Amino acid sequence: MKGEIGAKLRDGETKQNAAKIDAETFIVSTNRQGEGKKEEVRVNTEVKIFQNQREAEVVEATTVLAKKKAGWSQTARLAEVEAEKAVAIREAELQMEVEKKKAFVETAKLKAELLTKATVEYDIKVQEANSELYKRQKEAEAALFESQKKAEAQRANADAELYARQQAANSELYAKQKEAEGVATIGKAQAIYLGSILKELNHNYPALRDYLMINNGIYQEIANTNAQAVQGMQPKISIWSGSNSTESNGGEGGSGLKDVAGLYRMLPPLLETVHEQTGMQPPAWLATLPDHK
Known part of the structure; x- marks a missing residue:
């Protein structure tokens, strides 16, 4: 019994080991x-890439060659x-040079003709201008001489x-x-006259x-001014006589004082008449009239 079990155990272990080995072998094989x-795919990929690169290089070389051919053709x-x-x-340049030469010859010929004609005309005009200038110079000299004579006459006048x-x-x-001297003399005389009167009045300046x-x-x-102002107003008329002013008054201090006394x-x-006719009072420093009632 034990022998069979042992045999079965060994047989089972053998089968297990065999299965394990088969599995490991399958895994390793897989x-x-x-x-x-993978290696095959990698190799195929690298081969394909290499082929594509070569084809691209061929296309690029072909394109470059075509461009160069086109450039060479264009350059040619x-x-x-x-x-x-x-x-x-x-x-065209040669034709232009020919035309220039022709134009230069024609221009030189025309210039020679025009220069000859212009020279002749210039000489004629110079002669005419010189003649006209000489004529104008003579006219200007005559006018200047006449002006000088007129200026001298005007200067003399x-x-x-x-x-x-x-x-x-x-x-x-x-x-x-002389008039100023006369005025000065009159002023001096008036000053002497006023001085003598002032002396007779005992230096009374108001008098x-x-x-x-x-x-x-x-x-x-x-x-008179006030009378004209009241003209037509029938003013009172006062008649007075200054005959007493002519009386001899030997005690009044000489002829100058006598005149002043007569005026007073x-x-x-006079002041009373002015007051009656105009109503104006004399200044207080001069006189005072009595009240008329």
């Missing part, structure tokens, strides 16, 4: 096959065209007129000087002022 396929054609155009340009004006001015200045106003007719002018005698009735 791995080997996968690696082989351009060379032919340039050669043709160069020939045409050279022909101006000198004579200036001398006459100077003489008239000197005469007028002399007359003004001197009154005397001058009366003597110069200031009050009479005031009375005439003053009251």
